[in-house]
Amino acid sequence: MSAIAVTGVEKSFGDVSVLRGVDLRAEPGSIVALLGSNGAGKTTLVRIIATLLRADAGTATVHGFDVATQAADVRASLSLTGQFAAVDDVLTGRENLVLMARLRHVDAPGAVAGRLLERFGLTDAGDRRVQTYSGGMRRRLDIAMSLIGDPPIIVLDEPTTGLDPQARLEVWDAVREASGKGTTILLTTQYLDEAEHLADRIAILHEGRIIIDGTLAELKAVLPPATVEYVEKQPTLEDVFFALVGGPRAASGGAGPDTGHQSAAATTEEHR
Numbered sequence: 478m479s480a481i482a483v484t485g486v487e488k489s490f491g492d493v494s495v496l497r498g499v500d501l502r503a504e505p506g507s508i509v510a511l512l513g514s515n516g517a518g519k520t521t522l523v524r525i526i527a528t529l530l531r532a533d534a535g536t537a538t539v540h541g542f543d544v545a546t547q548a549a550d551v552r553a554s555l556s557l558t559g560q561f562a563a564v565d566d567v568l569t570g571r572e573n574l575v576l577m578a579r580l581r582h583v584d585a586p587g588a589v590a591g592r593l594l595e596r597f598g599l600t601d602a603g604d605r606r607v608q609t610y611s612g613g614m615r616r617r618l619d620i621a622m623s624l625i626g627d628p629p630i631i632v633l634d635e636p637t638t639g640l641d642p643q644a645r646l647e648v649w650d651a652v653r654e655a656s657g658k659g660t661t662i663l664l665t666t667q668y669l670d671e672a673e674h675l676a677d678r679i680a681i682l683h684e685g686r687i688i689i690d691g692t693l694a695e696l697k698a699v700l701p702p703a704t705v706e707y708v709e710k711q712p713t714l715e716d717v718f719f720a721l722v723g724g725p726r727a728a729s730g731g732a733g734p735d736t737g738h739q740s741a742a743a744t745t746e747e748h749r
């Protein structure tokens with residue numbers, strides 16, 4: 478049984494058709510990255526999976542439960558961390574965790590909070606107000622909160638947007654740590670390298686559909702390796718993404734592998 482199974486999901490807002498038949502799966506314990514440009518519909522899909530929004534057509538199941546007819550079971554199986562950190566600034570890290578543990582009716586909230594602070598390297602900061610935390614600490618706390626009650630599936634909507642490189646690495650570690658304990662993770666991102674480093678499977682959402690879905694190796698196999706003199710260059714995920722989605726690099730056409738590589742580096746730099 479897939480942890481998340483989405484089949485033929487469609488969603489329009491007025492005349493705007495955002496999702497046009499989305500199919501997506503996440504196997505238990507895996508990390509799946511959903512990649513897409515701004516406005517591609519990532520948050521819309523995530524909200525449908527989390528039962529916050531109803532699809533116009535298609536089906537989605539989470540942990541075997543149907544989002545349309547078994548919403549309460551879905552919510553008990555999944556924890557959503559939204560695009561903007563939901564921690565309370567006035568409370569300390571520990572208080573945020575205890576509050577969430579109480580809301581989820583977890584036994585021994587204090588002990589649970591202590592363990593999570595430890596696990597995410599926040600013990601020293603645990604009794605400080607969250608308003609003094611860095612962006613990375615805040616996001617780590619956010620992920621720790623999503624793990625309270627041990628949901629088998631967590632969904633993270635752009636967990637590292639706006640974070641500096643160090644903070645991103647900290648969040649990646651937190652995600653890997655959760656995945657290592659068997660939690661299934663679906664995360665959305667606009668950062669190609671994030672998907673490349675973190676995900677077991679990568680799905681690209683474009684013009685309302687998943688245009689490709691596979692392991693990094695499978696995605697790279699879409700483009701033949703480019704050869705420059707005697708050196709073979711494997712396509713990066715970025716090459717695959719822009720070849721499929723279009724964009725400045727695809728539009729410029731005929732760019733040699735060298736140029737391609739430089740512009741890939743430049744794009745990565747801009748993201749930081």
Ligand SMILES: Nc1ncnc2c1ncn2[C@@H]1O[C@H](COP(=O)(O)OP(=O)(O)OP(=O)(O)O)[C@@H](O)[C@H]1O
Nearest residue numbers: 490495513514515516517518519520521522560667
């Ligand atoms: N409640 C809504 N009412 C009307 N239009 C909406 C609504 N929610 C989303 N949209 C539109 O649906 C499209 C997809 O939005 P969505 O937030 O899902 O994209 P996204 O991939 O998460 O983008 P981003 O990377 O910027 O977070 C956008 O054009 C957006 O304006």
Ligand SMILES: [Mg+2]
Nearest residue numbers: 519520521560
């Ligand atoms: Mg979004």
